[in-house]
Amino acid sequence: MLTRKILVAFYLLIICAPVAAKLLHVREHRLEGSFAPAPRPPLTLASVRNEEFQIKTTAWFEATLGLRSWAMWIDNSILYHLFHETKWGSHVAIGESRMLFERDDINYFNKSGDALPTPMAVDQLAGEIARLQVRLRRENRALVPIFLPSKTTFYPGNVPSMWTRSLGEPRPAQVHVYQAMKTALDRHKVSYVDGIDLLVSSPMQRKVLWGRDARHFSPVAGCLCMDAVMRVYAELTGNPPVDYPCVARAVVAPRAHSELDLFRLLNAWLVGRERMVYEVQRTPPPKPAAPPNAMWISTSFGWLLEIDAVQSNLFGEIHVDYYNMSLFQDGKEGSVEVKPHTPDWKRIFLTRDLYVLELHESYLTPGAFFGGDAVRAILEDLGP
Amino acid sequence: MPFSSLLFVHAFLPAFLVLYWLTPRSLKNHTAIFGSLVFYAWGAPRFLPVVLGLGAIDYILSHQIAARSPGRSRRTLLVLGVALHLSILVYFKYSNFFVDEMNGLLTSLGFSTVGWTKVVLPIGVSFITFEEITYLVDVYRGDAKPANRISHYLLFLTLFPHSIAGPIFRWKDLQAQLVDRPHGSYLVEGFERFSLGLAKKVLVADTLAIPADLAFLATADQLTPAVAWIGAIAYTLQIYFDFSGYSDMAIGLGKMLGFTFKENFNQPYVSASLTEFWSRWHISLSNWLRDYLYIPLGGNRLGRRRAIINLFIVFTLSGLWHGPAWTFVAWGAFHGGFVASERLLGARRDRIPLALQHIVTLGLVVVGWVLFRATSLGHAGTMLGAMIGISDPNAVAPIPADFAPRYALVALAFGVLATVWAIFRKYRPASGDLRWAFLARLGYVALLVASVVHLTNMRSTPLIYFKF
Numbered sequence: 001m002l003t004r005k006i007l008v009a010f011y012l013l014i015i016c017a018p019v020a021a022k023l024l025h026v027r028e029h030r031l032e033g034s035f036a037p038a039p040r041p042p043l044t045l046a047s048v049r050n051e052e053f054q055i056k057t058t059a060w061f062e063a064t065l066g067l068r069s070w071a072m073w074i075d076n077s078i079l080y081h082l083f084h085e086t087k088w089g090s091h092v093a094i095g096e097s098r099m100l101f102e103r104d105d106i107n108y109f110n111k112s113g114d115a116l117p118t119p120m121a122v123d124q125l126a127g128e129i130a131r132l133q134v135r136l137r138r139e140n141r142a143l144v145p146i147f148l149p150s151k152t153t154f155y156p157g158n159v160p161s162m163w164t165r166s167l168g169e170p171r172p173a174q175v176h177v178y179q180a181m182k183t184a185l186d187r188h189k190v191s192y193v194d195g196i197d198l199l200v201s202s203p204m205q206r207k208v209l210w211g212r213d214a215r216h217f218s219p220v221a222g223c224l225c226m227d228a229v230m231r232v233y234a235e236l237t238g239n240p241p242v243d244y245p246c247v248a249r250a251v252v253a254p255r256a257h258s259e260l261d262l263f264r265l266l267n268a269w270l271v272g273r274e275r276m277v278y279e280v281q282r283t284p285p286p287k288p289a290a291p292p293n294a295m296w297i298s299t300s301f302g303w304l305l306e307i308d309a310v311q312s313n314l315f316g317e318i319h320v321d322y323y324n325m326s327l328f329q330d331g332k333e334g335s336v337e338v339k340p341h342t343p344d345w346k347r348i349f350l351t352r353d354l355y356v357l358e359l360h361e362s363y364l365t366p367g368a369f370f371g372g373d374a375v376r377a378i379l380e381d382l383g384p
Numbered sequence: 385m386p387f388s389s390l391l392f393v394h395a396f397l398p399a400f401l402v403l404y405w406l407t408p409r410s411l412k413n414h415t416a417i418f419g420s421l422v423f424y425a426w427g428a429p430r431f432l433p434v435v436l437g438l439g440a441i442d443y444i445l446s447h448q449i450a451a452r453s454p455g456r457s458r459r460t461l462l463v464l465g466v467a468l469h470l471s472i473l474v475y476f477k478y479s480n481f482f483v484d485e486m487n488g489l490l491t492s493l494g495f496s497t498v499g500w501t502k503v504v505l506p507i508g509v510s511f512i513t514f515e516e517i518t519y520l521v522d523v524y525r526g527d528a529k530p531a532n533r534i535s536h537y538l539l540f541l542t543l544f545p546h547s548i549a550g551p552i553f554r555w556k557d558l559q560a561q562l563v564d565r566p567h568g569s570y571l572v573e574g575f576e577r578f579s580l581g582l583a584k585k586v587l588v589a590d591t592l593a594i595p596a597d598l599a600f601l602a603t604a605d606q607l608t609p610a611v612a613w614i615g616a617i618a619y620t621l622q623i624y625f626d627f628s629g630y631s632d633m634a635i636g637l638g639k640m641l642g643f644t645f646k647e648n649f650n651q652p653y654v655s656a657s658l659t660e661f662w663s664r665w666h667i668s669l670s671n672w673l674r675d676y677l678y679i680p681l682g683g684n685r686l687g688r689r690r691a692i693i694n695l696f697i698v699f700t701l702s703g704l705w706h707g708p709a710w711t712f713v714a715w716g717a718f719h720g721g722f723v724a725s726e727r728l729l730g731a732r733r734d735r736i737p738l739a740l741q742h743i744v745t746l747g748l749v750v751v752g753w754v755l756f757r758a759t760s761l762g763h764a765g766t767m768l769g770a771m772i773g774i775s776d777p778n779a780v781a782p783i784p785a786d787f788a789p790r791y792a793l794v795a796l797a798f799g800v801l802a803t804v805w806a807i808f809r810k811y812r813p814a815s816g817d818l819r820w821a822f823l824a825r826l827g828y829v830a831l832l833v834a835s836v837v838h839l840t841n842m843r844s845t846p847l848i849y850f851k852f
Contacts, residue, residue, distance in 0.1 A: 003822075004572045010829050011575040012401075014836065018394045054385075054426050061391050062843070071840035083790040087841055088594055093785065110783050113605050162785040 021066030029069040032264040038063035069267075076268040092265045098272065099158035100262035101151055102215050108173055108362035109152035110165040116176040117366055126184035128375050129357065133190055133236070135382055141353050142236035143375075144229050145185065146193040147178065148301050148360040154200060154210050154217070177364045191236055193228040196361065208248050208278045213263035215300075220248040222304030223280045226312065229305070233292075233354050242314060249281040284313035291316040292353035297374045299323060302358045307331060319348060324370040340377040349378055385426045386847055387578075387633040388585045393836060396423065401640060409567060413539055416641060423544035424508070431506030434472070439538050441468065442516055446523045446530035446537075458524065465520040473513040479503050481708030507850055508548035510705060512541060514672055519555040521676060528556035536562040545637035549630055549849045551648040551668035558643070565642040574639030576825065579832035581632025586835045589626035590845050591795040592618045595788040600757055600767070608779045612770035614788060614796070620753045621799035624653065626848050627666070653803045654810045656741040657733065658722045658748060669705075673698050692727060696720040706756070711764060715755040722748055742807055 041047065041056035048054070062068075079085050086092050093101045133143045152159050153174070170179075178196060185192050199209055199221050209221040223246035234241040252275065253260060259277040293316045294309060296302040306320050310331045320328040326335035327348070339345055355378075357371050385392050400419045407415040425432045445465045452458040480502050487497035519537070522528040531537035540558055541547070599607075599615020631648035638645040652665035662670050681694045696717070703716020726733060733741070751768065758764035769775060781787065788796070 003825075007572045007825060007829070008575065011572075011579075011832065012398065014829070014832050015393055016398045018390075018836075018840075019398070048425075049429050051427075051429065054429075058385075058389070058391050061395060065390055065394065065840070068840055071837045074837050075841035079791065083794070085785065085789050085791065088786075088789055088792075106783065112780065160785075162790070163783055165780050165783055167780055 018066045018068070022064065023066070026066055028067075029073050031069045031072065032267055035063065073267055073269060076266060077270065080266065080268045080271060086266065090265070092262050093163050094160075095155070095158040095163070096160050097158060097212075099155055099212050100214075100266075101159065101163070102262065104362050105150040105152045106159070106163050108150050108177075108365065109159060109171065110163075110167070110173075111365060112165070112167050112172045115365060116172060117180070117364065117369075119176075119180060121366070122176075122180045122184045123187075125369075125372050125375075126181065126188045126190065128372065128379065129185065130188035130190045132355075132375050132379050132382075135379065135384075136355070137236055140237050141355075142233045143355045143357060144193060144232045144236070145190065145357040145359050146225060146229060146305075147182070147196045148225070148358055149196040149199055149217075150360070150362040151210060151215075151217075153178075153196060153361065155206070173361070173365075178361045181359060181364060191232050192359075193225065193232055195225045195228065198224060198228055204248065207274075211259045211274050211277055213261070213274050214259040214277075215261050216259075216304055217301070218259065218278050219280050219304060219308060220246060220278050222308045226305050226308045229354075229356055230314075237353075243285075244312065244314075245282075247281040248278045250276045251279055253277040280308065280311070282311055284311065287313050293317040293319075293351070294354040294356065295319040295321060295349070295352040296356045296358065297321045297324060297371050298356070298358035299360055299363055301360050302356070305356065305358075316353075319352070321349075321374060324374045338374075340373075341381060346381060349374075350381055385423060386850070387630065387637070388582055388590075388835075388839065388847070390836075390839060393582070393839070397637075404641065405568070412567065412641075413535060413562065416543065417535060417539050420539065420542040420544040420547060424542055424547055427548060428506040428508070430504075431476075431509070434506070435512060435541065436538070438469070438472065438516060439541050440534065441465070442519055443531060443534045443537050446520060449520065449524050450530045462520055462524040466517055469513045469516045469520075473509060476503055476505055476509050478704075478708045511550045511552055512547065514552050514669075514676075515541060515555075518552075518672065518676060522554060522556050528554075528559060531555075531559070532563075543638075543641075543643075545634040545641070545643075546645065549627075549634075549847055550666075551631055551634060551645060552672050553645070553668070554672075557646060561643050565644075567642045570639040570642070570644075572825075574636045574641075575832070576828040577636030577639060578633050579636070579828045579835070581629040581634075581636060582835040582839075583831040584625045584629030584632060585847070586839050586842075587831075588795050588799065589622050589629055590842065591792050592622035592625065592799065593845050594618075594792045595796065596622045596757070598782060598787045600759070600763075602782060604766070604776050605779050606782050607766065607770045607775050608781045609770055609773050609775060611779075611781050611787065612767050612775070616750050616754050616767065616771060617800070618788075618792070618796055619757050620653075620750050621796065621803075623753060623756075623848055624649075625799065630847050630849065651806045651810070653746060653749070654742075654807045655745050655749075656738060657726050657745055658719060659726050661745060661749060662719070662723065669702070673702055677701065688727075692724045695724045695727065699723060710761055711755055711758050714761060714764070715752055718748075718752050718755055746803075 036059075038056070038059040040060045041053050043053060047056075076087060079087055080094070084094055086094060091103050093103060093106050095101050129143065129145055133145075136143050182194065199217065202209060202221075202224065204220070204224075208218065209224075210217045223244070227244040227246055230242055230244050233239070255264070255273075257277055260273055263271065263273045291314060296306050296319070298305070298320060299322070302320055302322075306318060309315050309318055318330050321338060322328060322335065325338055327338050328335045336344075340349075357375065359371070363369055385396060387393075396419075404412060404415050404419065421432065424435065442465065445461055449458055449461050449465075452461070480500070483498060483500040487500075490497055519528075519540070523530050531540070536559070537555075539562055540553065540555060546553060595614050596619035599611050599618070602611055602615070628649040635645045635647070646668065648666060648668050650664040650667065652661050655661035655664055678694055678698045681697065682690055683694060684691045686694075697720075699720025700713060700716045703712040703714070703719075706712045706715070736744075754767050754771075755761075755764045758767055766775075770779075
């Protein structure tokens with residue numbers, strides 16, 4: 001009888017513990033990632049009748065349940081150590097030698113068929129880029145497209161078979177995106193930076209250019225890309241080339257370092273992480289008398305180049321057109337919405353000296369590439 | 385509010401249990417009705433008045449039926465009651481289907497379509513309707529007495545452990561327990577059964593849903609024979625662990641309230657024939673169809689030919705009961721056809737080696753589930769075609785870790801091995817070893833902990849049978 005009572009107490013403890021922990025404000029474990037807000041909904045007859053109250057209350061309850069973060073860490077740790085996996089649908093994939101990949105890159109690596117751009121679409125985009133480059137060049141300004149690699153391209157040997165569709169070599173994405181775009185740009189006589197080749201064939205140590213736990217390449221890789229951009233800029237505008245040194249130095253990385261972002265998203269115990277990351281050792285030159293104003297049309301990878309540009313002290317105004325949706329200035333927080341053809345948009349988008357158009361291979365696929373819209377909008381308003 | 389949701393496990397269940405245990409014995413049924421109405425209103429608030437109204441009508445009708453001597457008026461009352469419930473079922477469950485089919489036909493003939501506002505299917509309507517019909521029929525047949533109190537009948541209809549996805553109760557099986565039942569005697573067993581069911585649903589069925597769903601969502605250029613087979617087997621195991629897990633939770637919750645519910649599953653995949661399968665799968669539905677459809681149609685009494693036709697009708701209607709789609713009808717007819725064939729083969733079937741009987745039965749069950757899960761008959765054909773190698777020769781399977789992560793493969797292997805082991809044990813039953821009883825008890829506690837931890841991280845998918 002005592003055993004039965006003890007067992008019932010156990011069961012009650014298990015089912016009551018989360019709510020009790022919430023009420024008693026038991027400390028939660030730190031959780032990394034983005035979480036949708038789930039406020040507690042007001043109770044009204046109409047919201048109960050149309051079930052909105054029930055749906056929102058369920059979401060609120062699940063989001064605020066006590067011990068939630070502990071349960072997630074336990075479950076993630078079991079999945080990591082027992083199965084060497086993250087939970088299904090997670091943004092992080094675990095590769096060979098514990099190399100972490102982001103799902104967008106894994107998806108790109110495995111694309112085939114209709115998920116890849118057609119030759120016609122690639123050629124059309126290359127043609128538009130060529131027209132804008134020619135148009136800007138007439139005014140001594142420059143559009144510099146730059147290919148940037150997916151982490152799966154940089155570390156192809158670390159993509160495990162569990163994350164690889166049997167699509168043969170070379171992989172269709174490689175052929176129909178990167179190589180096709182490169183060929184099309186060459187055909188249209190566009191000057192560009194092949195950041196993929198630059199980084200993949202760099203003599204620098206791989207880990208200096210891209211950390212195991214990082215979503216993005218390192219600031220050193222960003223600097224190398226900027227160096228190449230500046231050379232093409234000089235070539236297109238006829239300006240004298242500038243010295244753009246990229247000297248790497250190792251620094252101890254705290255857990256919150258941006259290059260450990262994928263590691264933190266694991267939310268699991270007993271997972272090793274990089275202790276050192278690499279930064280650019282810089283002695284900024286004095287600001288030039290008439291520094292060029294520059295704009296990046298990019299994903300978050302463009303931030304690495306933009307940050308490097310800010311630190312280089314070689315530029316005037318610096319803007320980032322993030323996914324052609326939000327406009328950031330000079331590396332500051334806060335953005336404005338990109339609204340093409342408005343006076344504010346024209347004031348900035350039509351007047352830059354340098355436009356860096358990011359061609360990140362993972363986002364050069366149908367429905368993902370945004371740069372084409374920006375190029376077309378600028379071309380339309382600049383006129384022939 | 386599925387049983388396998390955090391809200392149910394950590395809020396509704398403890399709050400309800402505490403309230404129920406604190407309630408004096410004489411008022412426990414009222415507390416159970418209150419809890420059940422809250423539970424039902426959470427999922428289908430607009431249908432709750434309909435359930436209560438129908439309950440009141442049934443209560444009055446049943447007393448009128450019982451009060452009259454056998455004759456035409458008694459029969460008329462029954463027909464009225466059954467027709468009312470069937471019309472409710474048809475309206476809520478099949479009207480969209482009929483209108484869509486009719487509009488399709490009208491369009492193909494060049495006519496304009498009929499305007500129609502889609503009807504939302506209230507959860508549990510199929511189960512509740514069947515239970516209401518059994519009540520009236522049992523009272524009419526004299527197999528059961530009408531409810532003494534309307535509260536008893538309302539509790540029978542809405543009792544939350546079974547109201548939205550079964551098991552389908554008969555009034556006569558529960559009548560006595562509604563009046564008197566042991567309270568608190570089976571609490572541990574109730575929790576254990578609930579924990580087992582939750583683990584089956586959350587740890588196994590929801591994990592198997594990953595390969596099953598992706599295989600049935602795969603485009604032609606991803607549907608290789610291996611993908612189709614893994615998807616079909618995963619779904620076969622998923623639907624068993626999902627529904628039997630739910631039934632375990634329902635039985636366990638019933639025990640916590642002092643009720644003893646009949647079993648709804650008895651290891652169906654150990655069956656050596658489809659006839660046996662239907663005596664082990666969703667037993668409460670099979671029994672309902674036998675007693676309230678097959679036997680009234682004549683059953684075996686009108687000769688062999690008529691029995692075969694009756695079987696086919698019952699199974700086809702059973703398919704339609706699952707949902708308004710041709711895939712369900714085809715699934716029902718498929719099973720009906722094979723059960724009828726087994727009837728025709730009779731004893732000659734015994735000449736087939738036992739191992740082959742199991743393989744053929746399981747194979748047919750898997751094919752049946754493909755029909756059941758597919759979105760259309762064409763889709764089912766594509767899946768079945770891929771399973772026999774008729775697929776796009778250039779098809780490449782989806783990303784393995786997406787389609788079948790390692791833990792899903794472990795769940796799949798567990799399901800397959802458990803099935804093989806159960807078949808082995810069917811012929812060589814083991815005697816219970818009491819030395820392990822205490823460890824087993826701790827095992828159930830561990831299952832509950834593992835389930836709620838995993839549930840918190842992954843979120844559970846809705847029960848497959850909720851949509852029926």
